[in-house]
Amino acid sequence: MKVLMKGNEAVAEAAVRGGCRAFFGYPITPQNEIPEYLSRRLPEVGGCFIQAESEVSAINMVYGAAGAGARAMTSSSSPGISLKQEGISYICGAELPCVIVNMVRGGPGLGGIQPAQSDYFQTVKGGGHGDYHMLVYAPSSVQEAVNIMYDAFDKADEYRMPVMMLGDGMIGQIMEAVELPEMKDPATFPKREWATDGTGKGKDRRVINSLYIEPDVLEEVNHRLFKRYDVLKEKEVRYEEYLTDDAEIVIVAYGTVARIAKSAVNELRQKGIKVGLLRPITLYPYPEKALNDLAKKDCVKSFLTIELSMGQMIEDVRLAVNGLKPVEFYGRTGGNVMTPDDIVNVVLAKEGK
Amino acid sequence: MEEKIIIAGFGGQGVLSLGQFIAYAAIADGKEVTWLPSYGPEMRGGTSNCSVVVCDKEVASPIVARPDCLIAMNKPSLYKFVDKVKEGGTVIVNSSLIPDKVERDDVKAVYIDAQELALEAGNARTANIVILGAYIKLSGLFELDLVAKMIENKFQNKPKVIPANLKALQLGYDAAGK
Numbered sequence: 001m002k003v004l005m006k007g008n009e010a011v012a013e014a015a016v017r018g019g020c021r022a023f024f025g026y027p028i029t030p031q032n033e034i035p036e037y038l039s040r041r042l043p044e045v046g047g048c049f050i051q052a053e054s055e056v057s058a059i060n061m062v063y064g065a066a067g068a069g070a071r072a073m074t075s076s077s078s079p080g081i082s083l084k085q086e087g088i089s090y091i092c093g094a095e096l097p098c099v100i101v102n103m104v105r106g107g108p109g110l111g112g113i114q115p116a117q118s119d120y121f122q123t124v125k126g127g128g129h130g131d132y133h134m135l136v137y138a139p140s141s142v143q144e145a146v147n148i149m150y151d152a153f154d155k156a157d158e159y160r161m162p163v164m165m166l167g168d169g170m171i172g173q174i175m176e177a178v179e180l181p182e183m184k185d186p187a188t189f190p191k192r193e194w195a196t197d198g199t200g201k202g203k204d205r206r207v208i209n210s211l212y213i214e215p216d217v218l219e220e221v222n223h224r225l226f227k228r229y230d231v232l233k234e235k236e237v238r239y240e241e242y243l244t245d246d247a248e249i250v251i252v253a254y255g256t257v258a259r260i261a262k263s264a265v266n267e268l269r270q271k272g273i274k275v276g277l278l279r280p281i282t283l284y285p286y287p288e289k290a291l292n293d294l295a296k297k298d299c300v301k302s303f304l305t306i307e308l309s310m311g312q313m314i315e316d317v318r319l320a321v322n323g324l325k326p327v328e329f330y331g332r333t334g335g336n337v338m339t340p341d342d343i344v345n346v347v348l349a350k351e352g353k
Numbered sequence: 354m355e356e357k358i359i360i361a362g363f364g365g366q367g368v369l370s371l372g373q374f375i376a377y378a379a380i381a382d383g384k385e386v387t388w389l390p391s392y393g394p395e396m397r398g399g400t401s402n403c404s405v406v407v408c409d410k411e412v413a414s415p416i417v418a419r420p421d422c423l424i425a426m427n428k429p430s431l432y433k434f435v436d437k438v439k440e441g442g443t444v445i446v447n448s449s450l451i452p453d454k455v456e457r458d459d460v461k462a463v464y465i466d467a468q469e470l471a472l473e474a475g476n477a478r479t480a481n482i483v484i485l486g487a488y489i490k491l492s493g494l495f496e497l498d499l500v501a502k503m504i505e506n507k508f509q510n511k512p513k514v515i516p517a518n519l520k521a522l523q524l525g526y527d528a529a530g531k
Contacts (some may be wrong), residue, residue, distance in 0.1 A: 004376055006386070030392060113393060141411075172413055175373065175388035177380045256415070263414035339418035 002071040002177040007142045007167065008033035010086065010178050011101060014149035015073055017183045020099065021047035022072040024061035026080060030169035031103035034075040045183075055080040059087030059100075066096040067208040069195030071153045071186075075101035077169075078119050079110055081127075088162060089128025092225070093210030095194075097156030099149070100134075101165045103172040106308075106335040111118050113336025117171035117255060120312035123166050124284040131222050133229050134162045134182060135236060136284040138254040142176040155236070157190055159228055166283060168308065170256040170337070196331070232285045239287035240279040243269065247276030249347060250294055252278045252317050253306040257338070261306055262348055264343035274299075275347060283313070291320035303327040306349070308336075355407050356494060357417040359434050361402035361425025362447070367481030371424070372403040374485050377503050379407045387415035400429060407494060408514075422492065424484055425451065426467075427472035443479045443491055445484060445529075463491060463529055470524040476514065486525025497526055 005013070012034045015023075023042055025035040034193050035051065037120035042049040048065075050056035058074050064236075065072035076084065081102045087313065091098060117135055121127075135155055139145035145167060152163040200206035212218035243265060244250060253261040258279040266273045278294065280287050294300050302325050307315040311329045330346045334337045356411075358375065358395050362368040372388050379386035390403045403419040422443045425431035438444055440459045465487045467480040474483070476494030482504070489500050501519055508515050 002380060004373070004380055004386075098401060128448050169392070170415065172390065173390055173392050176412075259412075260414040260416055266413065337416055339416055340414045340483060 002179050004032055004175050005142060005178050006173065007145060008103065008172045008174050010142050010146050010180075011075075011149050011165070011167075011172075012037040013097065013180060014146040015152075016041055016045060016047070017181055018070045018150040019099070019184050019186055019189060020073050020155045021045065021186070022062075022065045022070040023074065024050050024052050024058040024065070025074050025076065026052050026058050028077045028080045030115075030172045030268050031075050031077050031101065033172070034101060034103075049164070055083035055292070056087065058082050059084035059091075059174070060097050062100075063087055063091050063094070063096065066091065066098045067094065067196050069192040069197045070228045071097075071189070073099040073101070077103045077105045078116070081119065081122070085122075086267070087105060087132070089130050089132060089264040090210045091162055092128070092132035092134065094208050095160045096162075096208065096227070097153070097160055098162050098191060099152045099156055099165070100162055101167065101321060104166065104168045105212045106333060107303045108120075109183055112335040115256065115308060115337055116333065116335060117168060117257065117308040118245050118310070118312065118333065119166065120283065120307070120309060123164055123285070124316075132225060133232075133284050134164045135159060135232060135282070136166055137238075138283050139171060139281070140258045140279065142171065142174060143178045145171055146178050147181065150184075157192075159232065161228065166255070169256055174256075177329070221258070229285070236282060237285045237287050237289070238281035239290055239292060241290070242277040242279065244276035244294060245349065246279065246299055246308045247298055248274040248302055249276070250273060250300055250302075250309045251277045251304050251306055251343070251351070252280070252313070253277065254283060254313065257306055257308055259336060260340055261343055263340035267340060267344050268347055274349060280313075286316050286320070288320035291317060292322065292324075295321040295324040300325060304347065306338070309333060312337060354405075355462070356422070356492060357405075357420045358405045358422045358424065358488075359402060359417055359420040359437070360405065360426070361400065361430030361434055364401040365424045366401075366485055367478070368401045369403050371481040371485055372498055373404050374482075374500070374503065374507070375407070375488070376430045377507065378500050380487075381503055382495050383501055384409055387412045389415045390508045395433050400427075402430065402434075420453045422488065424488065426484070427451065427452065428480070431455075443489065445482070445487055446485060449480070461491075462485065465525060465528050467525070470528060474517045474521035474524055476517035476521070479518050479530040482518050482521040483525035486527075487520040487529035489522075490526045492527040499523070
C-alpha cells in the first residue's frame with residue numbers, strides 16, 4: 001500500500017527497514033525530520049539514537065559504532081557535512097561500513113537553507129584528506145531515495161566503506177506516495193569477522209585503526225581500497241536514460257534537477273526539438289561509459305549539464321565526453337531552483353529559436 | 354492529465370495541510386502526486402505556500418512555475434502568484450481576507466468567503482476545508498465522497514471535529530457551484 005510521506009521521514013523509515021540500529025546526529029535544516037523521526041522510531045526496534053553535541057562528535061560515534069559492528073548512520077546538511085569530513089576520512093581509512101545522508105543546502109559558509117547541489121566536489125572528489133572514495137547515490141524521487149536507503153547498509157557492508165546519499169532540500173521536504181519495503185531481518189546480515197565486538201581474542205584479536213606508519217603498508221592499503229573502487233566501477237554504476245535514442249542535445253542532470261529537466265525534455269520534444277536526458281543515479285562510480293557512448297553517436301551534437309551550482313558535475317561530464325562533443329552548462333545557485341521553462345528557454349536560445 | 358496547483362497564504366491558515374489533503378485525495382484516487390512546501394524560517398503569521406502536482410503518470414517536475422490553479426488565502430499571496438497562472442486557469446480567492454478582484458480576464462476567478470462559511474460550518478478553523486471543497490468542485494478531479502471519506506480518515510483521532518469539517522467541505526463545494 002502506498003503512503004504519502006515526506007522525503008526525510010521516508011528515508012529514515014527505509015534506513016530502519018534496511019537494518020539501521022544506530023543513529024548519531026546534530027540538527028540542521030533541511031534534514032531535521034530524519035533525526036526527529038529516528039529519535040522516536042529507533043527505540044521501537046531496540047536501536048540507539050543519540051543527539052550528539054556536535055557534528056564532529058556524531059561522525060565519530062558512527063565510527064565507533066560501525067567498528068563495533070553496528071549498522072550505523074548519520075545525516076546532516078552541507079555545513080554539518082563539512083564538519084564530518086575528518087571522521088569520514090578516518091572511516092574510509094579504517095574500512096568501515098556506514099551510511100551518511102547529506103540533504104544539501106546552498107553555500108559556501110553557512111550559506112542558506114534552500115536546495116543546492118554545490119557539495120558535488122566535496123562528495124565525489126574527497127572532502128576529507130587522503131585517497132578515498134565513497135559509494136554515492138543521488139535519488140530524484142522519494143521512492144528512489146527509499147529504495148537506495150533500504151539497500152545502502154548492505155552495500156556498505158559488502159564493500160566495507162561509507163555509502164553517501166546525496167539529496168537536497170527538495171528531496172528532504174517533498175511529500176510523495178511511497179511503497180515501503182518489508183523490514184529486513186538482522187539475523188540475515190553478514191557476519192562481521194573484523195568487528196571489535198569482544199569476540200576476537202588472543203591471536204585473533206581485532207584492531208580498527210587508520211594509522212599506518214610504514215609507507216609500504218599504507219601504500220598497500222591504498223591499493224586495496226582502489227581495487228575495491230574498481231569493482232564499484234564494474235558493478236555499481238547506475239543511471240537512467242530518457243529519450244536519448246535519437247537525441248541531438250543530451251541534458252545531464254542528477255537528483256531533483258533531473259526531474260525538472262525531464263519536464264523540460266517533454267516540452268521541447270513537443271516543439272520538435274530532439275532532446276534527451278542522462279541522469280546519473282550513482283555519482284561515484286560515475287556513468288562515464290554511458291556518457292562516452294552517447295558522445296560517440298553521430299546524432300548527438302552537444303551536451304548540456306544542468307546543476308544547482310556554479311558547475312561542478314560538468315567536470316566529470318567533460319572527462320567522460322573527452323572532447324568528442326561540446327559540453328555546455330546552465331545552473332542556478334543560492335537556493336534558487338530553475339523551472340522547466342527556464343531550461344526550455346536555455347535550449348531554445350542555444351538552438352537560435 | 355496533469356494539474357499543477359499553488360496554494361499560498363499566511364502561516365497558520367492551513368495552507369500546507371490544504372495541499373496535503375489534495376495529495377491524499379490524489380493517492381486515494383490512484384494518481385501520482387508531489388507536495389512541495391516552501392520552507393524556511395517561517396512562523397505563524399508569516400507567508401507560506403506549497404506546490405502540488407497531480408498526474409496520472411509519474412510526476413516529473415515538482416516545481417510549479419505556471420499553475421493551472423492558484424489558491425490565494427491572503428492578499429500578498431494573490432499578488433505574488435496571480436500573474437503566473439496559466440491562461441485559462443483558475444484562481445480561487447479567499448474573499449474574507451481579500452477584497453480585491455482579479456485583474457485578469459484570461460483566467461477564471463472564483464471568490465469564496467471562506468471565513469464566513471467556516472463559521473457557518475461551526476468551526477472557524479475549517480476555512481481551508483471550505484476552500485478544499487471549492488477546489489474539488491472547480492477542478493472536477495475527485496469525487497466529493499472520496500474527499501469526505503479521506504477527511505473522516507485523517508481526523509479519526511479527533512472525531513469531534515469531523516462534522517464541522519465535512520460541513521465546511523460541502524459548503525465550499527456548493528459555493529463554488531453557484
